[in-house]
Amino acid sequence: MINTLIGEHFLIEQELGRDQFGLVYMGRDTRWSKETKAVAIRILDQRLCMLPGFAERFAEIAPKLASWDQIYINRILAQGVSRDVQSGTTLHYLVNEPPGTETLYTYVQRVRSQLSPELIAVLIEQIAAALEYANRQNILHGNLNLWNITMRERSGAASIEVADFGLVQLLTPFTQKEQEQMIGWKVPAGIPEFIAPERFRGEPPAKSNDVYDFGVILYFILSGRYPFTGTYEQLILAHSYQNPPSLGPLVPHGPEIHTMMIRLLSKAPLDRMSVQDVCIRYRQINNLPRTMLPIFDSHNPLPVPPPKDSGDMKKKSGWFGRS
Incomplete structure (x- = not known):
């Protein structure tokens, strides 16, 4: 696929990673003659594209994603169907702005000891804004994790940016068993620590899944660890039957935060707090001014991370694949 044109003017130049949904390449928009316009190009897995009804769902969902312009969501610049000249196969593709230079995982690992409650509040509110924007348009994420949230600099400050909305939704209405039989993937899609x-x-993907993933991410931001770890089978049991371990002295107001986390990571989807309520409650617990509402407002940006080569970008699923 290297040096192949997709959508007539997007040139594939370098493979970036692979995940359950296909291959991601770095490339450029050849319409820009005076400067290089970098893009990220996702070619969806052929097994996925051959599922009955996939083309119709892609035609419904992809244009919606390409119409979005929300500051905390990685922007889709183009979407469509192309044909591989060599193989003759039909390719479904999404063209995005390049992801940020550092994943949320790397950022938290590097600066967690410096994250004040105020900065954590801003960080989770930006993620919440992205989720609310998508969910209110009936698009869910379904695979939110620390690797498809990246940091991007804007006007001298940094903020988060969420990628990969809508990909899990392309798999519906097939059950996990049907997906595994047809595609051979281990399902459900995603990183087991977040599912x-x-x-x-x-059960089919739902907005409540995004709330749960949001809870796992908040737990990691606060503690530097996941609420549950272990083998795939151990994680199934832990997610299904165990409460998250208490954060104790790891965070200020540990008991109150733990009570909030139990509700956020509830086993019953209908019992989970909304992402907006979590943001409000976090500010209340930490005696912070309630300045984050409404959820779509811009918030104070995070400090710019020092330049650093991020070596984790091909380790997990999301834009960067999983080893």
């Missing part, structure tokens, strides 16, 4: 218990039970 909501109802997804392990075979």
Whole structure:
């Protein structure tokens, strides 16, 4: 695929990573003659594209994603269908702005000891704004994790940017068993440390899954660890039956935060707090001014991370694949 044109003017130049949904390449928009316009190009897996009804769902969902312009969501610049000249196969593709230079995982690992409650509040509110924007348009993420949230500098300050909205939704209405039979993937899609218990039970993707993933991310930001670890089978049991371990002295107001985390990571989807309520409650617990509402407002940006080569970008699923 290297040096191949997609959508007539997007040139594939370098492979970036692979995940359950396909291959991601770095490339450029050849319409820019005076400067290089870098883009990220996702070619969806052929097995996925051959599922009955996939083309119709892609035609419905992809244009919606390409119409978005929300500051905390990685922007899709183009979407469509092309034909591989060599193989003759039909390719479904999404063209995005390049992801940020550092994943949220790397950022938190590097600066967690310096993250004040005020900065954590801003960080989770930006993620919440992205989720609310998508969910209110009936688009869910379904695979939110620390690797498809990246840091981007804007006007001398940094903020988060969420990628990969809508990809899991392309798999519906097939059950996990049907997906595994047709595609051969281990399902549900995603990183096991983040998967909501109802997804392990075979229930279809829902907005409540994004809330659960949001809870795992908040737990990691606060503690530097996941609420549950272990083998795939151990994680199924932990997500399904265990409460998250208490954060104790790791964070200020540990007992109050733990009570909030139990509700956020509830086994019953309908019992989970909304992402907006979590942001409000976090500010209340930490005696911070309630300045984050409404959820779509811009917030104070995070400090710019020092320049650093991020070596984790090909280790997990999301834009950067999983080893």
